[in-house]
Amino acid sequence: MLDFAPMHSAPTEVPVEHHSHGGWDPYVDNGGTSLAIAGKDFVIVASDARQSDGYSINSRYDPKAFTLSNQTVLATTGYAADAKRLVEVLEQNAQMYFHKHEKQMSAPAMAQMLSNTLYYKRFFPYYVFPILAGLDAEGKGAVFAYDPVGNMERVVYQAYGSASALVQPFLDNQVAGANQRGHEGGLLDREMARRIAIDAFTSATERDIYTGDWLDIFVIDQTGIHREKRELKHD
8 A cells, every 4th residue: 555645735934024224224214394375465485494313313404405596495205315316306406496497397287297296206206295385377376285196185284294283283283273263264474374383383492302403494475485584403
């Protein structure tokens, strides 16, 4: 009588991801916070300038907000290198538009171009959470918020970054009047919006170690872009 050994199926091999100490990662979150608030005929954009990697501070002044035209500012958070590359691409496309049409791209047109640019890179996206701010065709303040793959929404205000969980509820309360009795709504005046932006960062630096050092504030109106630099906590 023949004795057959039991047959065993070969073990299924599952790919194993190996992590080496200090290995390369295509995405890094360099911390920091950005916000924008739209008004009737202006926009306030504010970003801190600290760039971090974990508990290390790479730079105490590495701006996150960039001027794209005479009435458009892009504020970023996420991976600083991706943000800089995204700005380069947008500037090149805006320059091509200028040479072709002999005029600067409007904020809504820039907003659509940014959405298309992010969507084009959706399979290996820029690790950036952008806020584009400027004036629309009617001269009203416009804020466009995005995710990294190009989904776009026009909003009155937006905060992104490492302190966004602190700043966004503050803006909900102070800008939108959430949970405020007797709040009449409506857009803020320029000085109030500026004050709220400064207060948001002053408070955020007390709780978020990745936000601090310097604050860049941009006021966009019909006369152009006005920039201000303020000091924040350095620890």
